[in-house]
């Protein structure tokens with residue numbers, strides 16, 4: 001079975017790996033699509049991020065969908081041939097945080113394609129995957145590409161949940177990669193009254209407008225900024241920070257109203273915060289990390305036609321073109337979500 005394996009920065013290989021045996025409660029899946037995520041790109045371009053480094057070869061990937069090809073003993077509710085989205089979230093269900101319902105903070109999390117623990121958790125960019133049945137959500141009615149968007153959509157639904165009530169609220173989204181765009185879709189679905197999006201790329205801002213942003217602002221353009229929102233102590237109730245870039249956050253602060261909420265989704269390493277300005281406005285900073293129940297919610301929203309992710313999938317490459325796919329996925333002048341077709 002072919003797998004996409006990172007050995008070191010810029011050393012991505014298609015290696016043969018064992019599929020593994022099918023145990024009770026598990027399903028074997030022929031992977032159909034895999035979406036390349038920002039974290040996959042960090043491993044590819046830099047060999048990791050922050051303190052997290054690749055210390056052994058690791059199969060990448062955690063945004064996958066596929067068709068069920070075999071059922072293990074005791075599996076019910078899934079059928080051979082069925083298209084499923086596979087959640088990469090594999091909490092233990094028994095640690096203190098799992099028992100509190102905070103599965104995304106599981107002490108024994110085995111999230112696909114993560115070099116945080118050692119040995120690393122191998123990822124899902126492979127032709128065949130054995131997964132727990134509980135990770136699989138029916139994607140009936142969706143394309144394999146849409147189904148593979150279930151993971152980033154879940155990240156954004158969790159982020160929007162951190163913001164609290166959005167009905168009629170004014171929302172600023174900084175960073176218009178796939179997470180920013182999915183946040184726009186999720187915020188609109190949650191009832192946001194006004195959505196403004198910022199980025200440095202005209203291409204991604206065009207897509208943000210198409211996704212439903214009421215206005216887009218290119219912060220790289222000297223004639224365009226957020227100054228128009230500074231009057232009367234600011235304009236926005238909520239900031240969904242998706243860039244992980246300190247300048248984006250810094251520029252957004254004066255546009256936030258007193259009591260405004262910042263939800264930080266972007267993982268940009270150490271960002272410095274303008275604490276004085278945040279304190280004087282009584283802003284609230286809320287982190288958002290991964291997801292758990294939102295995975296199934298996202299699939300359901302797509303199936304009902306309430307969130308359409310199809311326009312975000314700009315490129316699909318074959319497995320043999322994996323390196324080209326990773327190069328394209330990082331190009332914010334022409335790519336939004338790049339996916340790999342496995343079968």
Ligand SMILES: [Zn+2]
Pocket residue numbers: 037038062063151152
């Ligand atoms: Zn992802």
Ligand SMILES: [Zn+2]
Pocket residue numbers: 091092093094095096097098099105106107108109
């Ligand atoms: Zn746990």
